[in-house]
Amino acid sequence: MEINSQAALTLNQKIIDEANVIMLYLDPQGIISMCNKKIEELIDKKKKELFGKHWLDILCHDSNIAAKQQMFKAVLDNSITYKRANIFEGSIVDFNKKEHIISWNITPMLNETEGLAGILLLGNDVTLLKEREASLKKIDETLMNILSSIKEYALYVINLKGNITYYEMGFEAMFGWKKSEIIFKDVGLLHTKDDTENKLPFALEQVKENGHYQLKLSLVKKDGRVFPVILSVNQFLDSDGNLIGYIFIAKDITEEEKLEYQVFQSEKMAAVGSLAAGLAHEINNPLFVVSGRLEMLLGNKKLNKHLKDSLKIIDGQADRIRTLVDRFLSFTRKTSPNLKNLDVNKIIKNVLPLLLYHKLPSHKIRIARDFAKRLPLIKGDAHQLQEVFINMFINACQEMPKGGTLKIKTDIVENKFVRISINDTGRGIAPENLKNLFMPFFSTKSEGTGLGLSICYNIIKSHDGTIEVESQLGEGTTFIVKLPFAKKGA
């Protein structure tokens, strides 16, 4: 029996020594009274050398040992009070001076009177785990950095109720919403009313069935501005594969649409141009005959007064047609600009006094100039550019029959263009009219031929520049002309 119990003790000690965990038994003051062999593998000390030492002095590598002691006491007290094991984290430096992070499981051992008899500490080396955790955290942070640096795209996730639960990438920059303002709000805030009722439910149905759906629509910024996007919608699944929401990735395509529009506009203008040239030629030939014959008739001195007056009226009307055709031809003209290095500010300053010669309610219109100083020179034809600016200034003034402000601003954009912004505080242009604005014969005014802006468009294009318009009904219109810098030495 004696032998058996001795054998059992030896076995117990063997099990304790071989356990893949550091085992310490401390007296109530924290002095080590027992430990297993595992500790010998870590530090360059034999088990016996540890007995009688305070465990924190030997087995805790920390610069602020007093704080560690306090923390240990608090953890221990909590364990005693609630009669449960607690976790305490410390570190041990091994004989290679390598630091190991140990997660200590602290179990208070109580005597019959519920007093503290000793403390059992089971330590797990979690260094590798911590390193992995840190590297995962780093990967996570890197991923987040990558995601948040992709500004052209916005990612947002909604739950099945349609509430926004998460967003990333260029979301804040694209929409202007802050996290606290938008999280858990209805996704309808980001979409137009019409899309929320029609396109969006249809898209979500498609995603439910096919897993993915892509569509082109408009989204809404916090300030109410609407912009075009390509929206990619995917299922958001939990680990069991159940649908718990939808992931949206939006790509702002405002610039692409602008470019597409410019190409379309340019092709359309070229087609209209060749049509106009042909038409003008066909009108000019018979008109030439009509005018010639009229002139010959009018030269006849025997003609009675009534007949002469009638012929003069016909001549006047023929002249009117000729002027119109001339104007039309100037729209299609293939005259290359007479290019010289020019200061845009100077051209505008020269043009402004001409406004007074036109029948404008100038006295009710304030002209606000905001000219950039030391504007780079552009290469252009002064006469043609003057024609553009006078045309645009008159247009702007005509938009403000009751008065307002004509704001003319020049600055530099993209480090290669001089930008001229001409803004009026007038009626604004309806969205359906905006796309036709540069088309010949398109006019929203009762007066004029509707050729002015199409001529401006052609002139700016022949200067390798661009002309764009932004308008809001009731708030006014801004024309933006961009002209490239003159090349140095050119």
Next chain:
Amino acid sequence: MAGKILVVDDEAPVREMINDLLKKENYQVCSVATGEEALESVNKEDFEAVLLDVKLTGMSGLETLKRIKEKRPDTIVIMITGFGYDEELVTKSNELGCSGYIGKNAAISQIISCFKEFIKAAKEKIK
């Protein structure tokens, strides 16, 4: 009496009108409808000038100009067109040796005075 002018235009009313206008200015006028006929006429007789339309049926005005200048380099040719002022056309016509370029969209009096001026300048150049 001023010299003889060859008018080349494929539209009869235009041809007739130019005939009448030039006759009023004391020119003798001969008119044809195509480039081919114009070449034939230029080969047969001398003209003070040829008033040649740019857009012709069949051989184009520019091609006719080129061939006239190849055969009779001293012939004064003035181009006339309903296209108005077109830099590309003007440059091409000048390269081929035309002595002037008139748009049908100008006033009649202006067309006649330009025509006379061009002939005068071309004659001085030949001298």
